[in-house]
Amino acid sequence: MQVEKYKIDEFNHSQQAAHTRKFEFLAEGLSNVEGVLQKLVDFQIAIPSWALGTGGTRFGRFSGGGEPRSLEEKMEDVGLLHALNRSSGAISLHIPWDIPQDYKATKALAAQYGLKFDAVNSNTFQDQQNQVQSYKFGSMQHVDKGVRQLAIDHNIEVIKHGVELGSESLTVWLADGSSFPGQLNFRKAFQNTLESLQEVYAALPDNWKVFVEYKAFEPNFYSTTVGDWGQSLLYANKLGPKAYTLVDLGHHLPNANIEQIVSLLLMEGKLGGFHFNDSKYADDDLTTGSIKPYQLFLIFNELVEGMDARGMNHATDLGWMIDASHNLKDPLEDLLQSVQAIMIAYAQSLMVDRVALTEAQQNNDVARAQEILQDAFRTDVRPLVAEAQVRAGGAANAIQLYRQLKVRENLIQERGLKTVSSGL
Numbered sequence: 369m370q371v372e373k374y375k376i377d378e379f380n381h382s383q384q385a386a387h388t389r390k391f392e393f394l395a396e397g398l399s400n401v402e403g404v405l406q407k408l409v410d411f412q413i414a415i416p417s418w419a420l421g422t423g424g425t426r427f428g429r430f431s432g433g434g435e436p437r438s439l440e441e442k443m444e445d446v447g448l449l450h451a452l453n454r455s456s457g458a459i460s461l462h463i464p465w466d467i468p469q470d471y472k473a474t475k476a477l478a479a480q481y482g483l484k485f486d487a488v489n490s491n492t493f494q495d496q497q498n499q500v501q502s503y504k505f506g507s508m509q510h511v512d513k514g515v516r517q518l519a520i521d522h523n524i525e526v527i528k529h530g531v532e533l534g535s536e537s538l539t540v541w542l543a544d545g546s547s548f549p550g551q552l553n554f555r556k557a558f559q560n561t562l563e564s565l566q567e568v569y570a571a572l573p574d575n576w577k578v579f580v581e582y583k584a585f586e587p588n589f590y591s592t593t594v595g596d597w598g599q600s601l602l603y604a605n606k607l608g609p610k611a612y613t614l615v616d617l618g619h620h621l622p623n624a625n626i627e628q629i630v631s632l633l634l635m636e637g638k639l640g641g642f643h644f645n646d647s648k649y650a651d652d653d654l655t656t657g658s659i660k661p662y663q664l665f666l667i668f669n670e671l672v673e674g675m676d677a678r679g680m681n682h683a684t685d686l687g688w689m690i691d692a693s694h695n696l697k698d699p700l701e702d703l704l705q706s707v708q709a710i711m712i713a714y715a716q717s718l719m720v721d722r723v724a725l726t727e728a729q730q731n732n733d734v735a736r737a738q739e740i741l742q743d744a745f746r747t748d749v750r751p752l753v754a755e756a757q758v759r760a761g762g763a764a765n766a767i768q769l770y771r772q773l774k775v776r777e778n779l780i781q782e783r784g785l786k787t788v789s790s791g792l
């Protein structure tokens with residue numbers, strides 16, 4: 369299914385009076401509205417190829433119908449999202465779930481939807497069909513050099529796919545770790561992992577980055593070999609200038625101060641990418657902003673402050689991606705909500721009065737500092753985000769138009785009710 373431009377224009381026309389009233393009211397109280405709008409237009413969030421189908425848990429999976437059956441249909445889905453919100457102009461491929469068969473055709477299709485290829489993702493957390501050696505006891509950490517080599521070769525193959533498509537980064541998330549005390553020699557596991565990563569690092573093209581993603585627990589429950597930001601940073605520092613830490617919001621123990629982690633990684637020039645989701649407990653994979661929107665804002669507040677301190681480009685100097693699984697909602701509606709929550713948090717963080725905040729901090733004026741942050745957080749910036757999206761060619765309210773156009777019903781008609789997409 370394609371969303372024709374005239375349908376977006378018609379929809380925006382029907383919303384215009386209400387939108388203009390809200391936008392003008394908001395814009396009146398803001399300085400540098402045009403600069404903020406341009407930042408919002410430029411900001412793009414990548415959609416992972418595994419997030420377009422209904423996810424599940426180990427207890428079951430309830431397919432919603434009309435799920436994409438191929439890489440081409442996954443790209444079509446991301447193209448739909450991007451047509452509606454103009455804020456999700458990139459796709460992140462997972463190998464081997466989504467191996468492009470014809471690079472030229474894949475690139476042409478992406479160009480047609482206005483999509484770029486974001487980081488490519490490797491998978492050494494499950495065995496593939498006909499795989500002789502197993503990742504059951506880890507991949508890059510494995511005691512057997514043969515298994516480690518398998519993981520290294522796979523990552524190098526993923527880089528090759530990415531090069532063909534124009535990606536410029538590799539994300540490595542390792543499920544490696546142990547579930548029982550005594551199972552693993554921590555030092556040897558670290559060393560093996562580091563040596564394996566060094567071989568992958570050596571295969572990176574000059575303009576590439578590698579993101580080392582960490583996770584506190586699961587699938588292993590006693591130790592994780594890249595378990596937290598400290599361990600990830602240790603690997604990244606030992607690997608070299610092309611290696612960075614990747615922060616996934618769901619990969620921390622409950623109540624971790626993620627905004628502080630982000631601030632310090634930026635200070636060290638070692639924050640590479642970001643995976644958005646939300647959670648009540650840990651890696652719940654819920655819609656971004658659905659549970660803790662204030663935390664999302666506080667993280668963005670540090671991101672913007674830290675990137676500005678280093679003169680970084682908000683849109684291009686970090687990798688921005690959603691990493692979530694959609695068990696109950698229509699995955700496309702969930703993704704539209706996630707992207708919108710990210711755009712809102714980003715817009716609010718651009719509203720923070722930095723001069724006043726620095727002054728309050730210098731004066732130990734704790735109450736004032738809170739007022740400044742919450743002033744921004746409690747500003748309803750939705751008309752500002754909508755204005756940016758409309759100016760970029762999107763809809764004033766993407767999810768409303770998605771429903772109005774009956775996108776899911778159309779996809780079910782095209783693809784069938786019993787389709788199952790590869791992914792989480």
Ligand SMILES: [Mn+2]
Pocket residue numbers: 541581616643691
């Ligand atoms: Mn992730």
